[in-house]
Amino acid sequence: MNGVALSVSRGIARVTETALGPYQTAVLRIGFGLTWLLFLLREFPHRHELYGPDGPWSWGLARRLTGDNGAFTVLMWSDGRVWFEAVYALAVLSATLLVLGWRTRTLSVLFMAGVLSLQNRSVLVGDGGDNVLHLMSVYLVFTRCGRVWSLDARRARRAAAARERGERAGDRTGPVLWAVLGLVLAGATLSGRLVGHDVEWTVPALLWGMWLVQALWWAAGRRAGGGEPRVLLDVIGNVTHNAALLVIMAEACLIYATAGWYKVQGSRWQDGTAVYYPLRLDYFSPWPALADLLAASGTLVMLLTYGTVMAQVAFPFTLFNRRVKNVLLAVMMTEHAVIAVVLGLPFFSLAMIVADAVFLPTPFLRRLGGVVARGRWWRRPAAVPGGSGVPAQGTAEDAGAARVG
Structure with a gap:
């Protein structure tokens, strides 16, 4: 029994203390972001026929369908051409920034919103890959996919280096982005567009939930430093990440098995x-x-x-x-x-x-990243607490990642 209890204890420690598969989730972030970006760019000349006001699947038909199934799409907020162009442009921008790994917690949510908005607008457009992207865009929201191979990783290392020098590493972009998106969510909610009788509560709840999580994370880091609130949030983030990674693996197996x-x-x-x-x-x-x-x-x-x-x-x-x-x-x-x-x-x-x-095995991904990047900031991550942090080479983070491969 002691051996079983020890194994269970080690398993719980791995799941709670480590975000497994940082390289695998980085590949998912870059890969799915790039897939969606390339698709949007290829179909840019035909965007009005596929998802916009000139398509055979009219705005009225889409309105009736989403009213029946409750699917989330911001394109149902207005049938104007300017609104459609803005949503399409934001979908392209969010995919680009997600590939680069800039503010991945926020951009993964915006990426999901762009994918769901366009795909739910015209449900007859797709070749099977759209279903995979549809599901994975939701799962990515729950992963800490910016821990390696991202601009977030570089920013976290620079902040850690500044703290080591005794300097204060401030972040103005994050709070401003959070405030702007909060105003957008509040306006959409109060106007009845985000939550209504013809919209399922799942995606709006996820959007508000992630916005509140961002506030808690910022407050824990600013007010409590590295104390217990931040440790608790790290544990919750690790567990959520690992659960999402398991779901992604199970989904891939289910696709092939069925x-x-x-x-x-x-x-x-x-x-x-x-x-x-x-x-x-x-x-x-x-x-x-x-x-x-x-x-x-x-x-x-x-x-x-x-x-x-x-x-x-x-x-x-x-x-x-x-x-x-x-x-x-x-x-x-x-x-x-x-x-x-x-x-x-x-x-x-x-x-x-x-x-x-x-x-894919972690050693293979690390070698591949070193070949592709040809830059030290991709190959030498440093351990930094928080969702945008990066595991250090040879730490428990990499050990956990290696076990995934």
């Missing part, structure tokens, strides 16, 4: 010909010669069909063996890259590759 088991029930997947048919569709053939080359080989089509099913069904079970998991992870990412090129679904594939990246 896709694989549904494929098993299909006759075309059973006879090994399912991959052939999308290769013959003009709509999914940006490179017809390449699609024809793949479809011409019956053996290759059969191997791809059966291999896809086996990989998707087996993926959740491979997580118990690190080496097998890493091999199958490389196979799945390669498969999505091939889908992006052959079938012309780049954003669906990119969203799935980013979701897969949560299972």
Whole structure:
């Protein structure tokens, strides 16, 4: 019993004292932010037809649908063209700043609001990757995804260095941003746009909750320094982060498991010909010669069909063996890259590759970050308390991150 109690105690300590997987969540932040940003930029010339006032899915139809299902979208606050342009521009800006890791606590919320607003405005626009992005944008809000590879990390290190020199590290941008967003939330709430009979309470409650958490975090850091209130908030933040990370992993496994088991029930997947048919569709053939080359080989089509099913069904079970998991992870990412090129679904594939990246080993991500960044501020984080802090190399934070990989 002593051994069991000790293991449980260590597990609780890990979950409460450490935000696991800082590199994995940084990859999710950068990957999903970049996926959404690239999509918005690519569709910028067509934005009015997809999400705006010129689309076949009119504002009135969207109003009726959101009134029935209670979906959150700020585009229902007004049908004006200026309002739509402002929301679209803010979605682009929030995605850009999230990729850079600037004020990630706030920007993750704004990023979620942008994703939900545009996607819930036109529910018929998407290719499957939008569903993944939709879910992950909500989960990211609960993670401490700015602890590495971010401008927040650099600011935290500079603040720590200033405190070591005996200087006072002030932050004016954070309180101003918090106050402005509070005024926006208050105005939307009082006008009945944020909370009404046709809007579910979940997203508005999350927006207000995160705004209040920001106030508590600032007050704890300013009034109590490094005392018990800040320690308590750190524990709550770590537990919330780790729970969200677990949900993200479970979601990725669920996507593959359900896709694989549904494929098993299909006759075309059973006879090994399912991959052939999308290769013959003009709509999914940006490179017809390449699609024809793949479809011409019956053996290759059969191997791809059966291999896809086996990989998707087996993926959740491979997580118990690190080496097998890493091999199958490389196979799945390669498969999505091939889908992006052959079938012309780049954003669906990119969203799935980013979701897969949560299972990548931490040593690999750290080496990759060092190669890509080529800057010391990416590779030498310092331990700083708080949600924007960064784990130090060789600390318990990295040890916890390594266990995730």
